[in-house]
Amino acid sequence: MQDYVFNKPGVMRLASPVWKAMLTGGFAESRKAVISLEDDDPDALLIVLLAAHLQHRQLPKELTFDQIVKLAVICDKYDTATVVQPFLHQWNSPYQSNCLEAGHEQWLSVAWAFGYTENFKDIADCLVRTSMIDSEGRCLNIEGKLCPGAPLFGFSGTFAAIFGGGAPPPRCGFSYSRSGNYVFLS
Helix, strand or coil, X not given: CCCCCCXXXXXXXXXXXXXXXXXHCCCHHHHCCCCCCCCCCHHHHHHHHHHHCCCHHHCCCCCCHHHHHHHHHHHHHHCCHHHHHHHHHXXXXXXXXXXXXXXXXXXXXXHHHHCCHHHHHHHHHHHHHHCEECCCCCEECCCCCECCCHHHHCCCCCHHHHHXXXXXXXXXXXXXXXXXXXXXXX
């Protein structure tokens, strides 16, 4: 894995409230000269850091669907979607038309992270109507195949786990209610 060094902690604090807390709060990272984000996908993290440091010419012109999903994970984790917002249409447009197709269930996390309200509602509705849980508690798509990235959604045998016990972010613009092992979107 390649190491990346950015020596502008002020930029990171402005780019992310999570990084601001890490770098100025009581976290161990605030007392270190170098912090490690080794649990994160390095390429997706680099994209966010390049955008935050205004190194736009170094940003990729295109991303694969897998790269978009990994970027969504980083942006959701560090609350940095606004940092890459100007580039999302360019990166997402080749894949957005097939967001409801089997095998693209990870669009749910992309829509969640980037606040694509209508996409999120449509995908969640489609998943609720067409997905099933097998005898081992795994989420299967309409073709009976394991939903790619199901752990990313928090599936643990019930649809209630989609939201991991929390509420959807306000940027998704809808409400939900729980009943037993189910989540109802409205």
